[in-house]
Amino acid sequence: MLVTDKRLKIAGSSLLGVFARCTEKVVLVPLEVGEADQLILEAGLKVPIVQVLAGVGSVLGSLVAANSNGFVVTHHAGNEELDILREHGRVARLPARINAAGNVILVNDSAALVHPGLSIKACETVEQTLGVKVEKGTIGGLKTVGMAGVATNRGLLVHPRISVEEIAVLEGLFELPLDVGTVNLGSPLVGSGVLANSHGYFAGIGTSGPELGRIEDALGFLV
Numbered sequence: 001m002l003v004t005d006k007r008l009k010i011a012g013s014s015l016l017g018v019f020a021r022c023t024e025k026v027v028l029v030p031l032e033v034g035e036a037d038q039l040i041l042e043a044g045l046k047v048p049i050v051q052v053l054a055g056v057g058s059v060l061g062s063l064v065a066a067n068s069n070g071f072v073v074t075h076h077a078g079n080e081e082l083d084i085l086r087e088h089g090r091v092a093r094l095p096a097r098i099n100a101a102g103n104v105i106l107v108n109d110s111a112a113l114v115h116p117g118l119s120i121k122a123c124e125t126v127e128q129t130l131g132v133k134v135e136k137g138t139i140g141g142l143k144t145v146g147m148a149g150v151a152t153n154r155g156l157l158v159h160p161r162i163s164v165e166e167i168a169v170l171e172g173l174f175e176l177p178l179d180v181g182t183v184n185l186g187s188p189l190v191g192s193g194v195l196a197n198s199h200g201y202f203a204g205i206g207t208s209g210p211e212l213g214r215i216e217d218a219l220g221f222l223v
Helices: 035-045 079-086 121-129 164-173 209-218
Strands: 027-030 047-050 064-067 070-073 088-095 105-107 110-114 133-136 149-151 156-158 179-180 195-198 201-204
Touching: 027 035, 035 047, 035 195, 035 201, 047 079, 064 105, 064 121, 070 079, 070 121, 079 088, 088 121, 105 121, 105 149, 110 121, 110 164, 133 164, 156 164, 156 209, 164 179, 164 201, 179 209, 201 209
Parallel strands: 027 047, 070 088, 110 133, 156 179
Antiparallel strands: 064 070, 105 110, 149 156, 195 201
């Protein structure tokens, strides 16, 4: 299947990053995502779909942080969901009161920026499960760094209000090019509206042409 339109809805919503989670190996989606959308996602991101049961929650993009090595999930996830994920990598529940892992962890295959309120134990869980170096920080003053940014192995797209100091932290941690942008006609929470890996990306259905251009540039799809 040839995918030409990079704008999409998942579960009837333009908040792709809230409902799904993408890595270099899989795309996690809730059960309500239909077969047609699954085929589009697989073709555009060039990785297979894995449907995760409702115990993780329909908003699994907010509840799961993931990379090629594994998955850190909300502590509400059941054993059945963890067993599904173990077929694709290491798995751990986030041992923290702040447990919406996808919201509070920005990660690729080499590094993770996490919510500054996460405990030492939680940071060690992220480091060991995902196999990355971990630092605490904010993006645009926001602690929910997983919703304030998108990180792939090729680049980072982040909240437009990011500070100079925050940029320095991200560039030193990820060692990748970084740019700012929005999604869905002006939302600065780019992590809520973009699914991406190094093979491709999708943005929420409301995303404008200029916004798509910034996403493509930041994540290394412009040549």
